[in-house]
Every structure is written in C-alpha cells, then in structure tokens.
Amino acid sequence: MPKVGLLVGSKSDLPLIKKCEDVLASYTIDYELRVLSAHRTPAETADFAENAKDRGFDLIIAGAGMSAHLAGVIAAHTTIPVIGIPIKSGMLDGLDALLSTVQMPGGIPVATVAVNGAENAAHLAAQVLSLKYPELELKIKETRKQMREKVLSA
Amino acid sequence: MPKVGLLVGSKSDLPLIKKCEDVLASYTIDYELRVLSAHRTPAETADFAENAKDRGFDLIIAGAGMSAHLAGVIAAHTTIPVIGIPIKSGMLDGLDALLSTVQMPGGIPVATVAVNGAENAAHLAAQVLSLKYPELELKIKETRKQMREKVLSA
Amino acid sequence: MPKVGLLVGSKSDLPLIKKCEDVLASYTIDYELRVLSAHRTPAETADFAENAKDRGFDLIIAGAGMSAHLAGVIAAHTTIPVIGIPIKSGMLDGLDALLSTVQMPGGIPVATVAVNGAENAAHLAAQVLSLKYPELELKIKETRKQMREKVLSA
Amino acid sequence: MPKVGLLVGSKSDLPLIKKCEDVLASYTIDYELRVLSAHRTPAETADFAENAKDRGFDLIIAGAGMSAHLAGVIAAHTTIPVIGIPIKSGMLDGLDALLSTVQMPGGIPVATVAVNGAENAAHLAAQVLSLKYPELELKIKETRKQMREKVLSA
Amino acid sequence: MPKVGLLVGSKSDLPLIKKCEDVLASYTIDYELRVLSAHRTPAETADFAENAKDRGFDLIIAGAGMSAHLAGVIAAHTTIPVIGIPIKSGMLDGLDALLSTVQMPGGIPVATVAVNGAENAAHLAAQVLSLKYPELELKIKETRKQMREKVLSA
Amino acid sequence: MPKVGLLVGSKSDLPLIKKCEDVLASYTIDYELRVLSAHRTPAETADFAENAKDRGFDLIIAGAGMSAHLAGVIAAHTTIPVIGIPIKSGMLDGLDALLSTVQMPGGIPVATVAVNGAENAAHLAAQVLSLKYPELELKIKETRKQMREKVLSA
C-alpha cells in the first residue's frame, strides 16, 4: 500500500492541509501527518527525512509558509520525491513561499504545486505513486471523469 | 528501462533543455525529445499526451515560456506525472511562466521546478522514476555524493 | 443578428460574467453561455472552438482565472476573434491571469481586457461586431453619450 | 479593401512597429502610419481619432510606452475598435505600459496584446477585419498552417 | 487669493478627495471641484485645462485610478503646475495608477504624490502656491509645528 | 531671478542629473549643485535645507537611489517645494526609490517625478517657478511648441 509522509511547518497550517488529507484518503493512500519546523526542530526534521525511505515512505509532501524552508530541508536529506506546498503567510501573498520552495539548487529538486495547493499536492502524489502502484491509475481516471461531468453539468 | 517524453514549446527552447538531456543521460534514462506547441500544434500536442502511456512513457517533462500553457495542456490529456519547466521569455523574467505553469486547477497538477530549471527537472524525474525503477536510487545517491564533495573542496 | 460565444472556465466565474451578459443584451447581441474548462474538459473545449464559425458565432469571449489558459486554447482552435477576460483568482490579484491571457505566441492573438473586465469585453465585442453589423454603431454612440452625461451630472 | 490606422507615440517606437507593418502587408491590409503623442500633440491625436471612421479606417492600432496613454486617448474619441500595443520603456519592463493600456474605464475598451506584441496586433487586426472582409479568413488559415508546419519540422 | 482646480475622474473618488478639500480649506486656499473623465468626457477635460490659467487657476490637482490618465491629459493642455493623485482602484493596489501618473514623457511633468495621497496633494499645493502667495508660509510653519507637537506628545 | 537647489545623494548620480541642469539652463533658471547624503552627511544635509529659503532658493530638486531618503529628509527641514527624483540603483529597477520618495507622511510632501526623471524635474520646476516668475510661461510654451513640431515632423 502506498505511504506518504505529510509534513507542515506549523500547527497553524493544519486546516489548510486538510484538503490534502481528504484527497489522499479518496485514493486510499496511507499517510502520516507531522508538524515539524525547519528552524525550530531542525534535528527532528533531518531525522524524519533521513529515515523516511527505511520507514516505508514512498514520497513526502511538505507544506510551509514565510521563508518556507521545510520542503527544501527535507529534500536535502532524502532521495524519495518531495512535493512542496508553498503556504500563503508572508508578505507577497505566498509568492515568497512559492519562490523559496521552487528555486532549489541543482540536484535537490522539490516538485512544487501552487500556493496553498494542498489538493493538487495529493493528486500529484497519486500520479507519481501510480508508477509503483498501477492500480491508482483507475482511480485517477475515475476522479477526472467526475470532474469533467461536474463542469459539463454546470 | 525508464522512458521520458521531453517536450518544448518552441525550437528556441532547445538550447536551454540541453542540460535536462545531459542529466537524464547521466541517469541512463531514455527520452524522446519533441517540439510541440500548445497553440500552434494543438492537435499534435493533445495526441502526444493521450498516447504517451500506451507508447511506454513513464512521465513527461514539458518546458515553455510566455503564456506557458504547454505543461498544463499535456497534463489535461494524460494521467502520468507531468513535470513543468517555466522558461524565461515573457515580461516578468519568467515569473509569468512560473505562475502559468504551477497554478493548475484542482485535479490536474503539474510538478513545477524553477524558471529555466531544466537540470532539476531531470533530477526530479529520476527521483520519481526510482519508485518504479529502484536501481535509480543508487545513481541518485552517487550524484549527491559528488555534489557534496564538490562543495566541500571549494 | 450578431452572435457571440461566451465561455467561462468554471461555474464560480458565472456571477462575474453577468455584467458581460447585461451589456451584450443592451446592444441586442445574441450570445450562448457555456462553462468549459481547458484542463477538465479539453476535448469539449477544442470542439466548441473548432465548430464556432460554422455554428454562426462571430466572435468568442472567454473568461478564466488561475493559470487562465481558456482564451488561449480557444484561440488556437479558431480564426474568429477571441476576447479574453482574465479573472482574479490566483496569487497576484489577477496579474497572473492577465499575463497568461495576453502573452500569446505570434499568430494566435487574444484581444485582452482588464482583470475582471467583463463589462468592457462586451463593449469591445460590440465595437468589433460593428464592422459587420453597422447598425451597432448608433447604439455604441448612444451608450457613450449616456456615460458622458452621467459624468457631467456628478 | 481593409484599412488600418497605425499610430505610435514616439519616433523611437518605429523600429518595433515594423513587425506589425510586415504582418499587415502579408495580409494585404492597407495602413497609414503616424507618430502622434497623447501628451505632446493632444489636439492632433484627438482629431485623428474623431475623423478616423469618416476617413475610411476600419480599426486603429496604437502603440505607446511609459505612461502609455495613446491607445486610451484614441479610444475615447472613436467607436471603431482600438488595438493597444504596450511598449517596453518604463520602469517595470513594460508591465506599467500594459496596465495603463488595458485598464480602461467601462465603455471605452482597448483590445490589448502583449508588451511589444506588434506582430500579434496585426494578426488580431486581420481576425477582426475578417468579420467585414471574409476573404481574410483564407489568409489567416494559410498563415496558421505555415506556423504549424514550421513547429513540426523543428 | 490662491485658486486651485480640483478634479477627479469619477464620482466614486469624491470621498477620498475630501481630505484634500479639508487641508486646502485649512490653508484658506480657494478651489473648484469637478468630476471630469479623460475617457468619458475628453472634450470637457481638455477645455477645462486649456482655459484654467485664463480663469484664474494657479494650479490643478487631479486624482484618478485604474489607467489613471486624467492628470496626464490635464498636463498636456496647460502650463500651470499639475499635481497628480494616483487613486487605488486597479489591479496592483494603486501601483498601476502611480506609474501611469508619474511616468510622463519629457516636457509634460506631473508632480505626483503617494497613492491616495489626497492630504499631501493639498500640502504640496500650499508649498507651491507660497512662491506667489508668501503669506502661506506662516500657515505651513504653523501646521508643521502642530504635527511636531502631536508626535512628541504621543 | 529664480534659483533652485539641485542635490544628489552620491557623486555617481551626477551624470544622470546633467539632463536636469541642461533643461534648467534652457529656462535661464539659476541653480546650485551639491552632493549631499542623507546618511553620510546628515548634519550638512539638514543645514542646507534649513537655510535654503534664507539663502534665496525658491525650490529644491533632490535625486537619490537605493533607500532614497534624500528628498524626504530635505522636505522635513524646509517649507519651500521639494521635487524628488528617484534614481534607479536599488533592487527593483528604481521602483523602490520611487516608493521611498513618494510615500511621505502627511504634511511633508515631495513632488515626485518618474524614476531617473531628471529632465521632467526641471520642467516641473519651471512650471512651479512660473507662479512667481511669470516670464517663464512664455519659455514653457515655446518649449512645448518645439516638442509638438518635433513629433509632427517624425
């Protein structure tokens, strides 16, 4: 069964991340949710990333605002894919968090979604996981079919 | 063997994408390079995306500038992961391309890297593909080791 | 009688587009309103654009937010004029939608109005249609006269 | 025969507008090129716009930079369609000119193309004029076919 | 007695301009308030500016939002000083109006104050008018003294 | 004879300010040029402003880049009009200098021109000075006439 590490940099980010949890659950993807701060709990953050693969995680989703270093720090400590959700909380309506998340140095990429894109982080996780868990493809197709019908019936 | 579709929106983007090719090659990842425009060849673009999975592609990397619709159009027509490279060419030094690439509607995500992030698009592809092709993990680790040594020797 | 295709990318854009409908009606311009998504219903969107001229449409107005690809996708599939309304919903107060709408590649233009400029999209449509339907000119002049009097009486 | 007024706000804008002239010529659209400044020749600018329709112009293309008032001033004095080309010359790489051109008050629209979008202003003019001069449609289709082939052969 | 023309581009700007009226009154500067639109009443706007000096106006204050052409159009038609107040109403929190107001072509300057800077437009008017009406200097000094005492007592 | 204080914050700003000197000279306006830094020579800067009126200056033009405090500091120490020229040198192509110059607290206005607007600072000075020195009006009209002819002959 696919397993995702779902991290946020602050307790205050939990409501936003709820959408991500809901979509992961709709795909029957298992996840472990943790609050970890790149700056306030640097040792625990590094530990989580370094042990993630051995603990059975297939990928990690990390959401953070302000200087938004969380996804990047996680990516520096693991080779499994890291999806970053920039969270709106800084000065430029989240643009600062987006740039801090996406502009990684060569070799340490973060797969970035839109600011507050918690929902699409989960959809992207499903598409990535479908490489290893092909049964996910059917669910993705079913989800898209429902979206299409919803638009056409509007 | 892993196989990647590598698309650019214009012939003028080919030099930039060379870095992506080099990194894919360093991981021994097979790729097919195509120039396809969301606006000038919309039918061919949709066809490529719709048939990508059946043709054996594991994921698609798409780079485009200006209104930068290519990655999004590709993502709308396939369920395999799509990595988007915003290319600097518009008015806001590529910020416009970044926003056009990353701000996808719910359900149709694009895994976005930095503006002109051709190199990291390939590294991200390797990490994503390692879910299905575990032998890639060793190469990723070796690459990171070399990067670390290069920094420490500076 | 002049006929306009009026498209929005999401059901949530309908209230904004109401102003556009009202102005079109004030000019006695016929229109067909549709919700079509460049990403969630790509096939239906392409079909609409490709058949628009044969179905008697003189021009198309398309409004969309976020990555705002709708007007561009429509423009890629038809030769009748396309007016794009960037809709405020992304990160930069609609500036992102404006740039995504206006920065089209050479040969596939979108006549762009201001962010949330639903009203002016209809006025612009009337001016464009007056080339083919000269009786519209009188109505445009009457509208302007009323605006002028409203300002002077303030 | 279709006839276009082609205005720029300064002599220094003439090289940029050359692309627009070339594309208009490729469609066999007649045009009259004038340098007129909203601020330095306000009377002549208003006169041109007020008499444009009577002089046989079908639409006006106006390009200007900096505060970029030219297209708007023209639009205030005529009911034929006005296409605005924001020209890069101010502080924000042309974004300022784009906003000054596109953000018109209700009732006085300017059909705006991208910054320095001289080429697309001409393509847009052709599409608009095709409502009155249907023979233009064939040329537009031929132009698009050539663009498509150029991309596919890349 | 000093006399100022006080113009706004729309009835909706009147509440904002109230601060300007109050400060002008505190300096016993006479003013005439008018709603005039650069785009909706272009002829009346040009007339006002062209006759301003003959009608005894010493300077003009003009406030406008969106494409914010009013101050510039006024400046093009008179040689008395024009103070521009960019009004917040467009896409970029008034930055667009600021740039449209301040970035005038050489020879046609607009003395620009901050976005929504109605209060400082009046203070600036007083300082400018003090060149011709030296008795204003005492009032300016008294105003500054009161401001200083207000800060120190905080 | 009209007399202007012309200040720049750094020796490196002198070439830019040359245009201002030329235009002042064309109006036969006397000026005294000084390099004074709000931060490196705060006492001399305050002294200059406090004594400016007594020394016969009618107004002060101050140009500065980066944090661009010069015009504001001058304005805090005098009641004669202060024209600020934001100089491009900081991070945001001069936008930062523009905002730092124009966003003054209530009661201490700076009449701001465009970034690097040295030429228009002088034209604005002439218009302001014409309130006290009416003979300047003729020169302003002559200058405008020449500009108009230059445009029309293009």
Next chain:
Amino acid sequence: MPKVGLLVGSKSDLPLIKKCEDVLASYTIDYELRVLSAHRTPAETADFAENAKDRGFDLIIAGAGMSAHLAGVIAAHTTIPVIGIPIKSGMLDGLDALLSTVQMPGGIPVATVAVNGAENAAHLAAQVLSLKYPELELKIKETRKQMREKVLSA
C-alpha cells in the same frame, strides 16, 4: 543591565510594537519606548540617536512604515547597532518599507527583520546583546527549548 532604545515613527505603530516589548521583557532587557518621526520631528530624532550611546543604550530598535526612513536616519547618527522593523502600511504590503529600511548605503547598515517582525527584532536584540551580557545566552536557549517542545507537541 542591557538597555535598548525602542522607537516607532507614529503613535499608530504602538500596538504592533507591543510584541517587541513583551519579548524584551521576557529576556529582562530594559528598554525606553519613544514615538519619533524622521520627518515630523527630525531634530529630536537626530538628538536621540546622537546621545544614545552616552545615555547608556546598547542598541536601538526602530520601526516605521510608508517611506520608512526612521531606522536609516537613526543609523546615520550613531555607531551602536540599529535593528529596523519595516511596518506594513504603504502600497506594497510592507515590501516598500522593507526595501527602504534594508537598502542602506555602504557604511551605515541597518540590521533588518521581516515586515512587522517586532517579535524577532527583540530576539535578535537579545542575541546581539549576549555578546556583552553573556547571561542572556541561557535565556535564549531556554526560549528555543520551549519553542521546540511546542512544535513537537502539536
């Protein structure tokens, strides 16, 4: 005992600065709070800075919005460290204040914290003061331990 000068440019900034006061108090750092304006009380502001060291202040924290000159003016008049808090109040959500505060000329630095970063200004003060008052280090460590525990218990 460590002693800090805590300045704000306006009475309206006092609520924001309360967080700074609380954190300083938690470290048992003495402070003197003053409202001083770079533009409305320039003489008193210069005096405070020039006498700060002699009056026993170890460093100064200065918060201001809009053109945000306060920290820079203070820094020009003293050699003790100056921490600047840009306060959100201008046009660009405080980005303008940030740039005005941080972009100081060489030799006159301001140690800048985030927009509205009143809390971190106090933490930074504690770290700086710990160089002279080593007993502060224990309190800083205790504060960080509490923050870490708060995150881990979330």
Next chain:
Amino acid sequence: MPKVGLLVGSKSDLPLIKKCEDVLASYTIDYELRVLSAHRTPAETADFAENAKDRGFDLIIAGAGMSAHLAGVIAAHTTIPVIGIPIKSGMLDGLDALLSTVQMPGGIPVATVAVNGAENAAHLAAQVLSLKYPELELKIKETRKQMREKVLSA
C-alpha cells in the same frame, strides 16, 4: 580578538563576498571563510553552526542566493547573531533571496542586509562586535569620518 564565521552557499558567491572580507580586514576583525551548502552539505552546515560558539566565533555572516536557506539554517543551530546577505541569482533580481532570508519564524532571527550587501554585512558586524570589543567604536567613527569627507569633497 573578534572572530567571525563567513559562509557562502556556493563557490560562485566568493567574488561577491570579497568586499565583506576587505571591510572586516579594515576593522582588524578575524574571520574564517567557508563554502557550505544548506542543501548539498546539510550535515556539515549544521555542525559548523552548532560548534561555532565553542570554537570562539562571536557571530556568523552567511550569504546565499536562489532559495537562500543558508542563513536561516545556520540561525536554527546557534544562538550567536547571524547576519544574512541575500545574493542576487534567482528570478526576481534577489528580491526572492531577500525575502527567504529575512522572513524567519519567531525566535530564530536573521539580521538581514541588502541584496549583495556584502560590504554592509561587515560594517554591521563591526557595530555588533563593538558591544564586546569597545575598541572597534573608534574605527567605526574613523570610517564614517572618511565617508563624510569623501561625499563633501565630491
């Protein structure tokens, strides 16, 4: 003798940091220069910060571009003051690096200087160190005197 840790995130930042070295040397402040990457050498970076105080460092200056996490990561692992230099290399002319450096979470401040502000980072270090090493004050005053004379002689 004062001792500073001087870190950059990449070998390519070394030329920029040369100015910082020169100014530190002019104050006779000892420093150790290291290339350390928050993402490519995360373990070594954390180690350096954790042992900095025990190794006798009084403060750390850290310069980095792109996502610019270096100063923040260092600050998370030490209680001595950290001065951050955002380095221009990302998409927004260094604004992205500035925001990533300055917007730290509460309790983990970074004293930020301007983009590429290597020179002022050293001046700020001198002012901070003067709290512990009072002999630095004389050198700071001498430096300022020279700057003042240089401006006045311009």
